Amino acid sequence: MADIIDARMPEPMAPSVHEEAPKELPHNLEAEQQLLGALLYNNDAASRLIDFLRADHFFQPLHGRIYDAILTLIERGELANPVTLKTRFAQDEAMQGMGGAGYLVDLTARAVNAIRAEEYARILYDFYLRRQIILLSDEMAERSRDADLSDTAEKQIEAAEASLFSLAEAGEAQNDLRPFKQAILESLESIQAAHNRVGQLVGATTGLRDLDNWLGGLHKTDMLVLAARPGMGKTSLAVTIGLNAARAYREIRDESGHVVDTEGAVVGFFSLEMSREQLATRVVSEQTRIRSNDLRKGTIDRDTYLNTVVPATQALVDLPFFIDDTPAISIAQLRSRARRLKRQHGLGMIIIDYIQLMRPSGAKRTENRVQEITEITQGLKAVAKELSVPVLALSQLSRAVEQRDDKRPQLSDLRESGSIEQDADVVMFIYRESYYEQKNKPDETDQVAMEEWQEKMNRIYNKTEVIISKQRHGPTGTIELYFEPEYTTFKNYDRIHDPSDIQ
Numbered sequence: 001m002a003d004i005i006d007a008r009m010p011e012p013m014a015p016s017v018h019e020e021a022p023k024e025l026p027h028n029l030e031a032e033q034q035l036l037g038a039l040l041y042n043n044d045a046a047s048r049l050i051d052f053l054r055a056d057h058f059f060q061p062l063h064g065r066i067y068d069a070i071l072t073l074i075e076r077g078e079l080a081n082p083v084t085l086k087t088r089f090a091q092d093e094a095m096q097g098m099g100g101a102g103y104l105v106d107l108t109a110r111a112v113n114a115i116r117a118e119e120y121a122r123i124l125y126d127f128y129l130r131r132q133i134i135l136l137s138d139e140m141a142e143r144s145r146d147a148d149l150s151d152t153a154e155k156q157i158e159a160a161e162a163s164l165f166s167l168a169e170a171g172e173a174q175n176d177l178r179p180f181k182q183a184i185l186e187s188l189e190s191i192q193a194a195h196n197r198v199g200q201l202v203g204a205t206t207g208l209r210d211l212d213n214w215l216g217g218l219h220k221t222d223m224l225v226l227a228a229r230p231g232m233g234k235t236s237l238a239v240t241i242g243l244n245a246a247r248a249y250r251e252i253r254d255e256s257g258h259v260v261d262t263e264g265a266v267v268g269f270f271s272l273e274m275s276r277e278q279l280a281t282r283v284v285s286e287q288t289r290i291r292s293n294d295l296r297k298g299t300i301d302r303d304t305y306l307n308t309v310v311p312a313t314q315a316l317v318d319l320p321f322f323i324d325d326t327p328a329i330s331i332a333q334l335r336s337r338a339r340r341l342k343r344q345h346g347l348g349m350i351i352i353d354y355i356q357l358m359r360p361s362g363a364k365r366t367e368n369r370v371q372e373i374t375e376i377t378q379g380l381k382a383v384a385k386e387l388s389v390p391v392l393a394l395s396q397l398s399r400a401v402e403q404r405d406d407k408r409p410q411l412s413d414l415r416e417s418g419s420i421e422q423d424a425d426v427v428m429f430i431y432r433e434s435y436y437e438q439k440n441k442p443d444e445t446d447q448v449a450m451e452e453w454q455e456k457m458n459r460i461y462n463k464t465e466v467i468i469s470k471q472r473h474g475p476t477g478t479i480e481l482y483f484e485p486e487y488t489t490f491k492n493y494d495r496i497h498d499p500s501d502i503q
Contacts, residue, residue: 207244
């Protein structure tokens with residue numbers, strides 16, 4: 001029996017002598033040499049590639065050190081050539097192995113035309129990316145073989161996607177320390193772009209005149225919090241802002257056809273509370289001026305469907321507005337999907353409905369909800385900075401509002417308010433007096449009181465206050481919007497004419 005078992009369970013085979021040897025990582029040493037020669041021959045060539053090519057992009061470490069030394073001298077305003085570099089590499093063992101200082105002279109002799117230096121630098125950068133992809137795939141393969149049950153496949157996919165996104169964003173968009181001069185130039189470009197845009201906004205438009213005037217649009221890298229008690233219309237306002245930004249989206253191109261700026265935004269809407277279908281029905285209601293309840297029940301006639309609903313939906317289908325209705329989405333999942341959307345469609349704005357329904361990235365939730373909310377808000381701010389887009393996050397308010405005579409929200413009313421208030425660049429509240437006044441409806445037998453109540457309701461029914469309680473870039477205060485609860489939409493409030501006369 002033992003012999004039979006042994007026969008069925010052979011010992012592991014030794015590696016075959018015919019197994020393929022590990023392949024060398026892709027590189028081009030000749031291109032590295034010719035590029036360095038071009039820089040040594042003509043230092044001005046460095047201006048074409050200094051913004052994206054780094055020393056670690058070279059395959060040969062010695063070439064990377066030479067490149068660093070060349071840039072150091074150029075930045076000092078000194079001449080970089082074989083003579084000035086000679087003393088820097090006198091003790092470099094790798095340089096000695098290549099023949100000493102004479103190698104610098106050989107490099108200069110290999111120089112390509114300075115005009116082609118950038119082309120060679122792009123070739124080297126491409127090889128660098130290929131090497132990183134190979135190393136990343138090897139790392140992920142090794143990680144996938146690991147039997148650690150806590151490191152799930154989903155986490156590994158998110159990690160791989162994050163690494164690939166960082167790799168894709170590397171090169172020209174580095175996040176290392178930069179001179180203040182560069183920040184000033186970027187600021188001037190932003191101001192000039194705002195001047196050239198319709199409405200002269202720095203950020204993406206909300207489509208609401210007064211809100212744009214106070215905020216200057218929604219700024220890149222900002223996290224904005226929009227908070228309210230249930231029933232105030234925070235989802236409706238968020239949808240209105242997102243649709244207005246998507247409708248305004250257009251690419252601004254230069255004479256050669258390259259995109260140099262955009263207006264509006266490609267919007268990613270993460271709906272943790274409502275389904276895609278429910279959100280779409282709200283939008284169709286606003287567009288067609290048909291109550292959403294009638295649309296859901298199907299109580300519209302065929303003519304209305306064919307002549308009103310169908311044309312309205314056709315006008316909406318091509319909007320750059322994307323919805324993810326995954327419930328209880330984590331920060332890691334949101335970040336991964338937002339990165340993918342940016343790669344594929346050029347994401348310009350993220351909206352989350354709402355913070356308290358999200359979960360942190362960890363596998364286990366803690367009993368300390370404040371700690372979880374802190375991780376979530378910090379994660380949202382990090383996403384805003386990483387993707388350079390505004391993040392509009394909705395939030396619930398505590399019941400403390402209901403206990404006060406003046407029910408206008410305050411910063412202290414934010415649920416788990418510490419981290420939300422701290423991490424947000426802008427905090428806004430929605431307040432509708434009519435929501436509370438409806439509960440004060442008098443007995444219909446009291447005609448005088450009923451007339452006074454109806455008069456007041458007519459005056460405030462469509463009036464909504466947006467209270468800007470915190471803004472790092474500008475003033476705080478209150479603006480008024482026109483809200484139509486029947487169609488769940490917000491519009492500009494016209495103070496001069498009748499409230500129903502809206503723009």
